[in-house]
Amino acid sequence: MSRRVPTRFGTLPVWVSALLLALGMTALAPEASARSAVPNTIPLKFTNNSGRGDQIYIYTLGTLLSTGQQGWVDAAGTFHAWPAGGNPPTPAPDASIAGPASGQSLTIRIPKISGRVYFSYGQKLDFRLTTGGLVQPAVQNPSDPNHNILFNWSEFTLDDSGLYINSTQVDMFSAPYAVGVQGADGTVKSAGHLKPGGYRGVLNALRAQPGGWAGLIQTRSDGTVLRALAPGHGIEAGALSGTVMDDYINRVWQKYTSSTLTVTPFADQPNTKYYGRVSGDVMNFTNGSGAVVTSFQKPDSDSVFGCYKRLDAPNDQVRGPISRTLCAGFNRSTLLTNPNQPDTSDAGFYTDAVTNHYARAIHAQMADGKAYAFAFDDVGQHESLVHDGNPQQASITLETFD
Known part of the structure; x- marks a missing residue:
């Protein structure tokens, strides 16, 4: 299927x-x-x-x-x-x-x-x-x-x-x-x-x-x-085009080379947070103790739209929830405007010129x-x-x- x-x-x-x-x-x-x-x-x-x-x-x-x-x-x-x-x-x-x-x-x-x-x-x-x-x-x-x-x-x-x-x-x-x-x-x-x-x-x-x-x-x-x-x-x-999201992806990767993306994936667990920083083509996520819990290769447009490949989301308690949050942020183009994800208010969704227009x-x-x-x-x-x-x-x- x-x-x-x-x-x-x-x-x-x-x-x-x-x-x-x-x-x-x-x-x-x-x-x-x-x-x-x-x-x-x-x-x-x-x-x-x-x-x-x-x-x-x-x-x-x-x-x-x-x-x-x-x-x-x-x-x-x-x-x-x-x-x-x-x-x-x-x-x-x-x-x-x-x-x-x-x-x-x-x-x-x-x-x-x-x-x-x-x-x-x-x-x-x-x-x-x-x-x-x-x-x-x-x-x-x-x-x-x-x-x-x-x-x-x-x-x-x-x-x-x-x-x-x-x-x-x-x-x-x-x-x-x-x-x-x-x-x-x-x-x-x-x-x-x-x-x-x-x-x-x-x-x-x-x-x-x-x-x-x-x-x-x-x-x-x-x-x-x-x-x-x-x-x-x-x-x-x-x-x-397979490059339709590349400009936005590149800007996200550049931003989080020098700043931190904070992901709080569970609505009822506000103290469960993961911190993303980019090094080269990889975004590493650490927990509160500073240990790397998962890493993502820089995605392509297809990975973003499909929420798979480089944004694979296994049904677990760490990588999957982080990946789902990233996927939503990329498709809605909220990762540059809000370093705290997920962004649950739709007020800022799809406002970037490069977004999932579908x-x-x-x-x-x-x-x-x-x-x-x-x-x-x-x-x-x-x-x-x-x-x-x-x-x-x-x-x-x-x-x-x-």
Whole structure:
């Protein structure tokens, strides 16, 4: 699956683990989980407010948490393990569910899995299986069989601690949608809603941004805009220069050659601090005793956008939290204006001329300002995620392309 998507089909997805770490939390203890009594399946209400006439196809795919098996889920919430794949990849079973027409809703069920709900417009997605499991669509690859299909996906985990569900733009900005969860008291929490005109607003902002950012937009031969690639995928596809962030990276490296970057990665542990100084092409981080705890090679633009390679973030208590903080600071261009990170106020985000303009455009058009425009957009709680420990119903709502 995509190296930039925050969800991984595992016991606890990386984006949930990262969020818990950012909040200074850990997974619920077994006794707390038992008290929550989350049922084995919950309803997911899928509403089509897109205003389009295309047939919608829905897919629920992921890893069954009780066994670790990968597979798909039917409309009744029954999990089906994938059959063995091949090399070259073999077609996967048709896991599609016919979705509702515009203005209508369909309720399906989801079990305790960590995975994705895909939805496509007008055409079924082409999923394949290798000996290693499911092949996810690679939107940056023009030869991918799904390249010319309008589609998108949400990511979720339903487990004993409840439901986590997000809207994501980590790989691409495409067909607009919002997610929600209804709690036991009837309260509904939602995320991912665009402002009126927000879909076109994101695309227009990219078109107007000098430096190749318009090249992220991919259009089908009939004129349909399919998606805007995330910048890391844009670099991979040759649509955006691999040096687009270099000027900012160089300025950061120069600044912290003679000053100190202080990282306080855990919200509930204000006394846990790490101190970064640059020596040559390496930024070394020390703890309060002056011992070096981790070091980072000077990143390139792709490392920044993908929060990987030279900014790899293992799911540990030291390097991962520091790397997530650096990644957020680079993408939001706050490392020069604030030597104390993370910068949790969005007032100074994306103000440098060299920044992640894709993330800037998306956040500017969200109704609440929150999005998953890069993998660690949850640093400072700026992500489009909802959670409830006793979920009664999940929801995905397709929105208009205005």
